[in-house]
Amino acid sequence: MPLAEPPADITPNRPSHVAVIGTGLMGSAVARALLNNRYPVAVWNRTAGRCESLRDLGAQIADTAADAVRVSDVVILMVLDYAAARQILDESSELLRGKTIINLVTGSAAEASAFGAWVDDVGGTYLDGIIAAYPGQIGKPSTLFYYAGSLPAWTRYKTLLTALAGAATFVGSEPSAANVIDAAMTATFHTVSIGAFLEGLSYARSAGVDLDEIKRTLPYWLDLLSQELHVAIDDVQARSHTTDQATLETYLVALRTINKSMVGSGERAHLLSAAIDNLERAYAAGHGQGALSAQILTAQAER
Structure with a gap:
């Protein structure tokens, strides 16, 4: 059955239809x-039953992806x-000219740039997005998406995009920017931090x-971590890694001892060992009296 044509009296900046291509867990939540x-939505999925x-x-259930694209802005x-x-x-x-393509697929920075260039070539406008949430968080005011591109x-379409994630933010005109932040x-931060915590x-x-x-003291550690991350960003932006608190060498000595205890008890401690390796490299490069953030200097020097 053909999809209904869009109504004539569309509010400015509100699309006549939105096509959602792919209705797995996250696509269905979107x-x-x-x-x-109250957005008119046309959906399509290779496995049609997932749209029901x-x-x-x-x-509206489209028979083909092209049908969904045809009626949508x-x-x-x-x-x-x-x-x-x-x-x-x-x-x-051939149907993409004048339409906005919002790609919420996970990939690499290079893929985002190439996809954006292709959309430009066929006459569309492009936003590359990163979903920093689970399906159950879609539509909430605090949910964060990153967008880059046009x-x-x-x-x-900011009103539409913040309906999906109230804290959605635009991070740059280069389509790869959202992927880099991801x-x-x-x-790097979220997943590895959870692994180290485990x-x-x-x-x-x-x-x-x-x-x-x-669990009882977790709020204290999360607050302290937030403070330290802000200090680290300030250090990197200022290109200054001095400290009157704990030096990189102090951390290194402590972590060597802790790592020995953990490994000695039968734990793998792979992520802790990797952290120590980063500190060892920074210490060997002469940054032992700097702040913990000084380890970024060796990461940059070794590229």
């Missing part, structure tokens, strides 16, 4: 948030990767420590 905010739960909420991609997204849009590239598209925060929990549990005691 479609629901749009429908809850959205029909009762008012979504904004196309949101929620598929597996950039290659899948490109393959799907290649089949309807500033006019961000400005025009690598820095989601992969290494510590494993050690504490094996030593018979009540983990509720760690």
